[in-house]
Amino acid sequence: MTIDAITTKFEPARSSGQFSTFHVGDLFFGVDVLHVQEVLCLQPMTPVPRSPDVIEGLINLRGQIVTAIDMRRRLHLPPRAGGQTVMNMVVRTVDGVVSLLVDEIGDVLDMDADTYEQPPDNLNPATKELIRGVYKLKGQLLLVLDEERTVDLAIGREA
């Protein structure tokens, strides 16, 4: 792995070094804190019939209609157990504001570029597709979510 590869691929999310973290299943993710608009508990959801599976529905975010994407389905993980909490992580993307439904919200963490690495090649392709890179923390890995790719659902491909 060359240094060039890292810098070119990881430029947009690296600027702040601060990441809002969250859990989906047993995966630990981080999104550039500057791209996170807010975090909400579960909102009343309006399902969208015949939309791709990963779209959980629409929420009313103070008058703005925001699409909610279920991260579990997006990552091809098994569905949540009944009664498990769901949180909305509202992120700003090029395609507008989108809410990611995650299991649990973590802290905002400061990340050191030294601990950064490209996603390992043997990562599950469904996960790898959505990941910019990995930070090696003590005892666990923080996966840096590529929110642009996460919300890029070509209708029809998923349906």
Place this chain on the structure above:
Amino acid sequence: MGALASSQAEDQEIVREFLIESHENLTRLDRDLVELENQPKNAALLSSIFRTIHTIKGTCGFFGFSTLERITHQAENLLSQLREGQRELTPLLVSLILETVDATRTVLASIEKSGEEGLERFETLTERLGLAAQLSVEVENPLTPDPVLMAAPADSIAETGSLDDWAMPVEVEPAKKEEREATVRQEDTRSKEDRREADRSKEEDAKPHSTVADSNVRVGVGLLDKLMDLVGELVLTRNQILQFNTEREDAALNATSQRLNLITTELQAGVMKTRMQPIGGVWSQLPRVVRDMSVALGKQIRLQTEGADTELDRTIIEAIKDPLVHLIRNSCDHGIESPETRLAAGKPVQGRLNLRAYHEGGQVNIEIGDDGAGISVARVKQKAIEKGLLRPEQVDKLSDREALNLIFLPGFSTAQKVTNISGRGVGMDVVKSHIEKIGGTVDLFSRAGEGATVRIKIPLTLAIVPGLVITSGGERFVIPQISLLELIRIEGDATERHIEYVHGTPVFRRRGRLLPIAYLNQVLDLQSSSSREAVNIVVLQAEDRQFGLVVDGINDTQEIVVKPLGKQLKGLLLYAGATIMGDGRVALILDVLGIGQSSGVFAEVQEPGRGSGRPQIELAVELQRLLLFRSGAFERLAVPLSLVARLELFPRAMIEYAGGGPVIQYRERILPLVSLRSVLESSGMDEADRTDPVQVVVFTDGDRMVGMLVDQILDIVEEAVTVRQKVGRKGLLGSGVIGGRVTDFLDLNEIVQVAAKSWFQGGGDTVGRKVLVVETSSFSRGMIRSGLDMAGYRVFEAATPEDAVRELEKQPVDIVVASLDLAGDGSSELLAAIQSNPEWTKIPVLALSSSPVPGQSAAVLRAGFQDCQTKFDHERMLESVAKLVAPPASSDPRAVDAERWHQQ
């Protein structure tokens, strides 16, 4: 006054805006004054000048620019007298006022440079102005003593002045406010308004409303959009409160919410108005369009506009821009005649194009009229038949108005020739769809010889629309009211009887006509939660088609704020957007067209015995234009319109028999006919077909032509069609649902083969055999091809050996016919290429030489060609080809057809 307390920087910004605005005003003042000199009695012009000076004065007072205020105040007094009719305007007075304008400019320049008014006090000017106001001899022309002034003592004039001052604050106050927030701009349209105002009394002129009406506030579009959003929110909140109110019985809450309701409605209307722009903005480019058109076409056209100040939501203005230009071009091109024609018709040489906009019933009407030849109904009808859009007897039944509206059909153009200006065959249909997209309608009126008028009706705004809230599968949805025709509720046992099934497709008899029915629950894959007791049908219209949508419940109508869906959902055609309901939850807005298209497909899935398993292969789900017709027991058959060359009507007597099959002389050719009945039902054509004239669908395939006899042509539709292949009857490709009804798709290949068989009876089993002709000269190729075509072969062409190889890679052929005249040693190369590919070794290759050379034939055969013939000796060539081709290859014609369906 926030402005006084605000920071220095803000003040500077306001001063800057004041300067910009004042410069604009002064420029116009110069013009107005000169104009006024020519028409001293023009009260409107005078009022306009007065107000301009007055605005500057008021603003100066506000900023504390005392010199400027003094000058303008004196000028204002003078103008006030003029306006009041107390004295006549003289050139001297005009000069004086112009001098004031110059002085004002000087001071403004100084303010711009240093922020101060400068040292010059313009005392003499002020004095002279003051004197003039008091009828000083040095400015007043003694030869024209003013009778009013003579009668009025000086102090009474002074009183008038002070009265003016006293009246000022009323006028100044709003002006000040506006300037604090933005810039007051005097519109160019003002003089027009003034002319209208001229009729009003002078006292009215002095009232504040005219000042305000004349000044526009410049506000950023962003701010307006934000305001609109906020009002949208307020509307939603209002809806919530109203809903809350209905659940309570609280008189006070009731009264408050009613008031809130009223205020919100008014505010909504007000803010909506801020987004309004005069349509004139779009029109400004039209004179140029007309001018360019008239030059290009050698016509003389004058464009007259009326109602340029009619206001519309800016989003709508954007949307109608292109359709308008198109219509104008159309009128210039097709409507208005050439000067010679006009002269001959006794019309003025110069054609007139009228553009008119006006408000009517909450909508905006835009009319584009010309005094040209009008639209010839006969020509429209004829064109519709020629284009295969309608059959002659259908056309005969049309009223003139209906016939005119044929112009809006896709692919219609009445222009005699296609010009590069308009008339590319796409046109009016595009205009119509554009207008309909924004909820508008297009109408066409025409009087032969007198001209045509297109009237567009469009809504004022799109942002907030009335909608019907319905429920289905436990979810709420909104249907835009514009697509809504009526609501039908069937209660009790009648339910079962009312919704009937035709080929498994539900229909409803509405006033004697069948209305295709779709179930929203099925379209959206929802669980139906409705009881069987009642059925709610929402009758909808999308484009020109109507259908009934069965929903679980109908709630009420509401003003909804249309919000776009995120990009992730844009691809779903079922929804037009979303909105927020009274309870704060999101509801989806249904796209009626999308639902209609989608439901057609779903209607078939629910057909008994077909829904489960879905073994059918979906061949195509695309928008197709289809020709629908009837033949014998087959009530609804379809072929893609793109494969149809023409629709014809022949008297039965024209049918002749040749080669054992029916034919007809058609366009100097012999058109083989095939009776669809004989193919599909194996019944002879004569026993059942007694209709006269007969309807024929003409297909062409390369040079081949086949006419298909059908019982009746039903319709042409454009729909998303899912063809579900099934093993079925010979001649059918499969079936799908079109317009909510099951329709069989014809296997055209089969039909063509039948036709070819009957036509080339005894000509050997040539049908379907594929021949690849390789020849450099396209003329020779055509000659060879036509011979093979006539014999019923399927001919492919290639100009070079390379092309030939590519063709062969695309599809295997039964024989290759190669010219020996290919460039270089092309024919040998080709032969080598064919022989080197194991898949092709079995393909015979026939060589064609242009002129027989003794011994050549033997040499060619030695080289590996199967045979050698002379070019253009068709008989020999065909003989040889027939000899060489092996029994038909096992290529499946259906596969070829399926490919074709895909390509549609």
